[in-house]
Amino acid sequence: MAQRLRCPTCQRAIQWSEQFPYRPFCSDRCRLIDLGAWLSGKHAIADDAAQAAEERAPGLYEPPER
Numbered sequence: 654m655a656q657r658l659r660c661p662t663c664q665r666a667i668q669w670s671e672q673f674p675y676r677p678f679c680s681d682r683c684r685l686i687d688l689g690a691w692l693s694g695k696h697a698i699a700d701d702a703a704q705a706a707e708e709r710a711p712g713l714y715e716p717p718e719r
Contacts, residue, residue: 656668
């Protein structure tokens with residue numbers, strides 16, 4: 654039995670099966686929208702330095718000097 658889930662981009666219900674080759678996305682369009690969000694910085698995985706800075710001064714994060 655195929656697992657049912659929702660497309661992370663548009664929330665359309667899909668099944669984890671060969672019928673949806675772009676899974677977990679419902680289409681290539683939704684896959685590319687998600688990729689664009691990662692590349693533009695809308696999606697990001699916080700690192701420990703960013704979390705620590707946010708805890709010290711919420712909203713005032715400055716990246717470390719290089």
